[in-house]
Amino acid sequence: xxxxxxxxxxxxxxxxxxxxxxxxxxxxxxxxxxxxxxxxxxxxxxxxxxxxxxxxxxxxxxxxxxxxxxxxxxxxxxxxxxxxxxxxxxxxxxxxxxxxxxxxxxxxxxxxxxxxxxxxxxxxxxxxxxxxxxxxxxxxxxxxxxxxxxxxxxxxxxxxxxxxxxxxxxxxxxxxxxxxxxxx
Numbered sequence: 779x780x781x782x783x784x785x786x787x788x789x790x791x792x793x794x795x796x797x798x799x800x801x802x803x804x805x806x807x808x809x810x811x812x813x814x815x816x817x818x819x820x821x822x823x824x825x826x827x828x829x830x831x832x833x834x835x836x837x838x839x840x841x842x843x844x845x846x847x848x849x850x851x852x853x854x855x856x857x858x859x860x861x862x863x864x865x866x867x868x869x870x871x872x873x874x875x876x877x878x879x880x881x882x883x884x885x886x887x888x889x890x891x892x893x894x895x896x897x898x899x900x901x902x903x904x905x906x907x908x909x910x911x912x913x914x915x916x917x918x919x920x921x922x923x924x925x926x927x928x929x930x931x932x933x934x935x936x937x938x939x940x941x942x943x944x945x946x947x948x949x950x951x952x953x954x955x956x957x958x959x960x961x962x
Contacts, residue, residue: 785847795839798839799840799863799865803862814867814870814871818867818870818873819831819835819870821877821878822834830940834873834936838925839863839866843921846865846924865918871899875930876929876930877933880894
């Protein structure tokens with residue numbers, strides 16, 4: 779598992795940036811990420827569609843892992859290998875907040891108190907910002923923060939870019955089909 783799924787930038791195995799998003803060391807980490815993905819993923823997947831959501835989720839996992847290591851301390855002894863889908867899940871939660879800003883959520887540590895996602899998620903991002911600045915190493919604070927901001931930015935600007943890309947591809951396909959039918 780450490781060779782295939784654990785991303786350590788010192789090894790030179792770049793494929794682990796993606797692979798690390800599919801494994802977790804502790805059961806509680808896997809459980810929290812699964813709960814987050816199940817709770818928010820279907821809303822975002824419905825808004826984006828399967829192909830766009832898959833590309834978004836995988837890209838968020840890679841980008842948040844990369845940011846975590848680019849912003850890690852420069853001394854190799856302080857680089858902590860990464861594992862888990864938290865950055866990608868945070869991107870999904872950020873996208874969900876942008877798509878449904880008035881929705882209410884119940885956090886695990888306050889399960890009976892519904893809180894607006896527009897208040898709860900920025901508070902979580904502030905916690906991760908503080909953790910990144912102060913060098914807390916219990917969680918991947920930089921990956922969380924990067925994923926969350928990526929989710930917010932993607933809904934704001936990326937979904938339109940995706941739609942334009944899909945239209946351009948469909949236009950090219952239609953043009954090729956037309957050319958092929960004329961040539962026959």
